[in-house]
Amino acid sequence: MAPSRIVFLMYHELELPGRKLVQSEPGYVRYILPLDIFRSQMRWLKDSGFHGLSVSEAIRYPQEPSVCITFDDGCETDLISAAPVLREFGFRATFYLTAGFLGTPGYLKADQVRELDALGLEVGCHSMTHPYLSDLSDAELGREIVDAKVQIEQMLGHVIEHFSCPGGRYDRRTLEIARRAGFRTVANSEFHANTASTSPYELGRVAMLRDLLLEEFGATCRGRGLWKKQLQDRARRSVRQALGNRIYDKLRAALLVEHQQ
C-alpha cells in the first residue's frame, strides 16, 4: 500500500455577519474565510469520504483519506463558529493559540480555551506575542516558545505538545528550542503534504485563502497541484530573504492594497 500523505490545512479567524474581525488590513483579511465557506469545505470533505483529524491523530498517518485541520491565533471564532461545524461533521482539529492574546478583544478567554479542550478539540501553541521567530534572540525565543507553552498548560492542567510558527517564519534555533521545551511537533506554512517520513518539526501546511474555490479546495485536499504553490512560495521566500521581513511586509501590504482598488 502507498504510504499515507496527509495535507494539513491552516485556517485563521472565521468571518460572521455583523461581527468585526480582530484586524482589518488586507494582508490579514485574505486569510479569513466567511463561516459559510468554511462550512461548505467541511461538507465537501464529509461528502468525499475524508476524515478531519487533529495533529496528534494525523501524525499517526492513517490509511483512510484524511486531512489535518488546524487553526492559528486563538480567535474567539475557534469556539463559537469552527467548533460547532467540526462537531456537526464529526471532525477533530488542532487550535494553535497565541498565549499573550488570550482574553483580549476577539480572542478566546481562559474559560473558552478550557471549553474547547473539554469538547475534545486539541489545543496547541502559536507563541506568546506572534513575532517572526527567525528575527529573535535566544532569550526572546525562550519567552515566545517555552513561556507560552507553560502559560497554556497552566490554563488547561495538561501538557501541550504542538507548536505552529507565526507567519510561518522559523530557523534551526526555533526548532531546537521547541524540541527541548517538549513540543512533539512544529508546523510551518510550507506548501507540502506530510508523510511518515516528514520531520515532525517541519510539518508543512496549506494556508486556506479567502478566494479559494471549492474545486481548488478539493484538489488541495487530495494533494494535487501543491507543487505549483510550492514554486510560487519558494520565489516569495527568496524575495523575502533578500529584502528582510520588515521591508517585505511593507511592500506586500502596499501591493495588496493596490490589488483591492
Ligand SMILES: [Zn+2]
Ligand atoms: Zn498567526
